[in-house]
Amino acid sequence: MPLKVAHLTTVHHPLDPRIYYKQCQSLHEAGYDVTLIAPEANQHIKENQLKTISLTKHHNKFKRMISGSAETYKQAKALNADYYHFHDPELLPVAWLLKNKRNTVIYDIHEDYETAMLQKEYLPKPLRKIASKTFKLVEKFFSRKMEKVIAEKYYKDKYPTGQEILNYPIISKRILNKEDLGNTKTNKLLYTGNVTLERGALQHAELPVIDDQVELHYIGYCKKSFADQIKGVAGDNQNRIHFKGIDEYVPKDEIEEAYLYDGWLAGVAIFPPTDHYLKKELTKFFEYMAAGLPIICSNFKKWEQFITEHQCGITVNPDDANEIKEAIETLRHEPERAKQMAENGRLAVLNGLHWGVEENKLIKWYEEIKPHK
Known part of the structure; x- marks a missing residue:
């Protein structure tokens, strides 16, 4: 039986290029049983393209973080996947709850979130440094037993154990x-x-x-x-x-x-x-x-x-x-x-700045971090 992979997002569009076109499609073609759990996934992805589970789309950020996370946990838990690969820091508690000795949980770091917090316009300036430092502590606590993958070279400074799977383009x-x-x-x-x-x-x-x-x-x-x-x-x-x-x-x-x-x-x-x-x-x-x-x-x-x-x-x-x-x-x-x-x-x-190179790294890495049952 092929190993089950669940990609989780509450923030990104179901057709996000890094998630859907690059990682999900590459893993599917490599023989993994891939399911994408994302907001309104079934409205954007046809049944014969990839397995999907649709989440409710919340326009309110705080409702998404609470209700969206709870729904994601319920759907992901029922899937009983071998790999849980999540793409949003707000899902750190969900991924922490999903982690057990029989699976592999992957934290996909799309952005330098700690630094990005300092530029969030919706936060008053005095709160931005506090939010940034708090996020760093929360992230460190929840991600201790997770594998990490980084989308950008310089993130290695903050995540030295992160696996580089860079966001190079698919060459059409x-x-x-x-x-x-x-x-x-x-x-x-x-x-x-x-x-x-x-x-x-x-x-x-x-x-x-x-x-x-x-x-x-x-x-x-x-x-x-x-x-x-x-x-x-x-x-x-x-x-x-x-x-x-x-x-x-x-x-x-x-x-x-x-x-x-x-x-x-x-x-x-x-x-x-x-x-x-x-x-x-x-x-x-x-x-x-x-x-x-x-x-x-x-x-x-x-x-x-x-x-x-x-x-x-x-x-x-x-x-x-x-x-x-x-x-x-x-x-x-x-x-x-x-x-x-x-x-x-x-x-x-x-000559190398394309997804084909990163795809090979992704497949090889998934094999290396395969859960032991």
């Missing part, structure tokens, strides 16, 4: 067959992923103001109220800002369709400096590179080292409009350089 044959790399005959810039303040949404909103030819396309979840704020920043130039994902999740295949379009000048990631992102290699970097897009991003030390190593884009001071405009004009007026950046990025992804 359709994207790899795309031939028009480094298109300089366009003024369209692309941003993919959640649209938030911390991820540079307001910096990106200024791009049509900085350059009067630029069009900016946000493709990812964005609250309607925040989209209105973005338009306000763009002012008279808001007609050159476009959204796909206002108040709705944008699935991976729809983002892939955007990458297949050959009318992008560059992919952008001009973030303001925050402790949470200064050391982080963005997943969107690898996706832009796979799609053959030069990158324009903030000149954080870690990001600058990455862009320099792979020669795949241009870094800018996120607060310097002149630098940003110069970067756009460089790609626009130096087609050979732009094309070389695009080709360099794609080659780097093909």
Whole structure:
């Protein structure tokens, strides 16, 4: 009988790329009996694609943490899985209760949660440090007997025993067959992923103001109220800002369709400096590179080292409009350089910065931590 694996989330969308497309699908194809327990899973995943158990979707954060966790525990316990692989820190108590001598429990660390707490806008500033320190203590207590897997290299500093399964992209044959790399005959810039303040949404909103030819396309979840704020920043130039994902999740295949379009000048990631992102290699970097897009991003030390190593884009001071405009004009007026950046990025992804490498690590690691019965 194949070993049973349960992936648990109360926070992420059922089609979250790391959870569903990468880990669940890879484990399923490797012969494991995989079940995904997630909010409204059955509404988004067809029966013949993967086993699912739907949780109630709670829009209130505290109700989700209490009622959602209780429901998750009940469903997961009944499954009697060999592996419980959970993706949200709020499920630490649930996973702690599920752990026994006959199973393996895996804590999947998607973010540097301790640092992220310090940027939570919904918490008053005096409480953020307290929340961060409290979280660290709670996390340490509950996760003592769990395996840990990290999505980012620098998390190793905080989780030295964590297994690196990095969030590199699945390489789509359709994207790899795309031939028009480094298109300089366009003024369209692309941003993919959640649209938030911390991820540079307001910096990106200024791009049509900085350059009067630029069009900016946000493709990812964005609250309607925040989209209105973005338009306000763009002012008279808001007609050159476009959204796909206002108040709705944008699935991976729809983002892939955007990458297949050959009318992008560059992919952008001009973030303001925050402790949470200064050391982080963005997943969107690898996706832009796979799609053959030069990158324009903030000149954080870690990001600058990455862009320099792979020669795949241009870094800018996120607060310097002149630098940003110069970067756009460089790609626009130096087609050979732009094309070389695009080709360099794609080659780097093909040479190892892709999910195929991480998939092999995941399968091998699951075998190593197999529960003994």
